[in-house]
Amino acid sequence: MTAPGSQPARQGARSLDPHLRRYARRTAGMTASEIRALFAVASRPEVVSLAGGMPHLAALPLESLSAEVGQLIASDGLVALQYGSAQGVPELREQICEIMALEGISAHPDDVVVTVGSQMALDMVTRIFCDPGDVVLAEGPSYVGALGSFAAYQANVVHVTMDDAGLVPEALREAIVTAVERGQRPKFLYTIPNFHNPAGVTLAAERRAEILDICAEHEVLVIEDNPYGLLGFDGQTYPALRSMDADNVVYLGSFSKTFASGLRVGWALAPHAVREKLVLAAESATLCPPTFNQLVVSRYLSTHDWKGQIKTYREAYRERRDAMLGALEQHMPPGCTWTRPTGGFYVWLTAPEGVDTKAMLPRAITQRVAYASGTGFYADRLGSRQMRLSYCYPTPERIREGVRRLANVLEDELELYRTFGSVPGREVSGPQAPSPDTA
């Protein structure tokens, strides 16, 4: 790589990052990404973004919230703007227990730790349980933010197969046994039982006890992440795993989907000893969750019809889900399959053989539609044929238009596949994806 007449290296070489040799090894994957850069375009209004999971905040009663926030500062400003407890505001923790009771959980406020969104809870749980190289189990596919936390602590993710009824118990047992045989007992199972992100499926009620039994039998902790549990379109709730096992489940909840994502208020409910460690971990991470935001949530829960608000959200999301499923039926080329969620935000679409949804994204952006490609939801590069479609934010009309554009993109991509045939090197996601035909 040296031209004739070139000179040896001399001082003056620039790497543009003088700290390069100081970074921890875990930063190795923190690089600029061609695909991530494309999402700058997705935020433009010309693009129908089916990529992000932004809640439909336009449904909130902003005027009365505004008055409530003003009153909070006027009456309790010196408390709201002050440091608080690392565990969270006591009255909010009591209210959180009332919310969890809707899904069958009986809990004491002392065992609740308020966090900066449930993402922080995920980070802390991983921090206190995982050493580098530890194995954690997660559904395949799984929430990209959880995979990011696991990667940050250098844990190895083993995905467990799902089908239309959620996590497959036998597959879970097999994954645990295989890991144990390799001398790596999994530290925990991370699961999103209700209206899964990104798969859109729900763990069948009859599987829940079995999943808990398998984990208890093999001494594997369960991390239950349940941000969407109250967003079932027919109003149905499922018994939380935590409601069936108080000792071996750490439960993560959030106000991001049921109230306001920008406040970043979530929580963890954990067995006493674990809760103690979480509080200490939280203290070192943030000192305390934002007092102001906690009090906003607390006042909202006290003064507003929050259950009615959740019903409003549910109806809006059901309308959007219907728009998406209708448009998919109408426009998608043969060979595409997708899940049919009964709650939550997401449809998980599997494209025909040969399509690589990550490679296809620039074409989609050109045609002014965006989605989340499937590989981001796996730690092992599977998911190349899949994509997550969010229906939570765009209006039904925009969703229909977005799906129409996406169908055209897929048609073009399929034509490329017909031209170039089987493309070696592509990962094929097979059994790890939920079975959309029967969802």
Next chain:
Amino acid sequence: MSDRWVAVLAGGLSHEREVSLRSGRRLSAALRATGLMVEEWDADASLLARLREQRPDAVVVALHGGEGENGSIQAVLEMLGVPFVGSDSRACRRAWDKPSAKAELARAGLSTPDWVVLPHSTFRELGAQAVLDAMVDRLGLPMVLKPDQGGSALGARVVREASELPAAMVGCLAYGETVLAERFVDGVEVAVTVLEGSEGPEPLPAVEIVPDSGIYDYTARYTAGLTEFHAPARLDPTTAAAVGELAVAAHRLLGLRDISRTDAVVAPDGTVQFLEVNVSPGLTETSLLPMAVEASGRSLGDVFAALVERAVAHDTR
């Protein structure tokens, strides 16, 4: 504070929007530091009305890819009679289409790696494998595939084995309908900024690019620390002069104006080979043009402030 005010156009809807926003922010800060009043505008549906109503003294186009480099925005500015920094719409169109620019410069006697240009339809109609085989016969391996238009190495791939070609083609064709396949030259990669002043176009010191991975792709371009740069490039005086001459020749032959950046490679046999030219080069923290400006002993703000004055002075051009 000068009373001159400038609109920096950044963002847009091309695949390079993020890079452009970063370029725009950096350029705006640099221009403000020279005392100019600067606003950053996106290229969206409000742009024409803003240009008409607010009439900036000059516009600097920091849009990358698509409308910002193919002459479209420049044509609009010309229609409205708004002075702007950079090449006019016709020159932008000539430079934007990489195969056309290569052909034009090759005709003028400049060296450029051998290439073929093929749309997707050719592969579809003639049979992909036969065409791919012919490409390998002609260009050998490794070869470089890139979209015939666009920048930031988006969609570009270095293909080392024939078996990698179909996947690379599909990745490349996601960015456009036509692929430029080029013989890979394993040499010293350099970027040469050409700056026009009262003496005409002059080359700034070449910047030598040494990516850790060996490939100067999107990640290597925009992750600080993944590429080592040498400015000026580690070239002997004769070769350094030759790369400068090549960049100035490209600038002149394509009719470019004010500022451009030519990417080239110094082959093992010492020849300097033209790769492509950029009419709206990146101005981010990891971009090549600011390094060249710094290596020349100037500041980015002063260089562009002078170009703004030049644009205003030549408003009738």
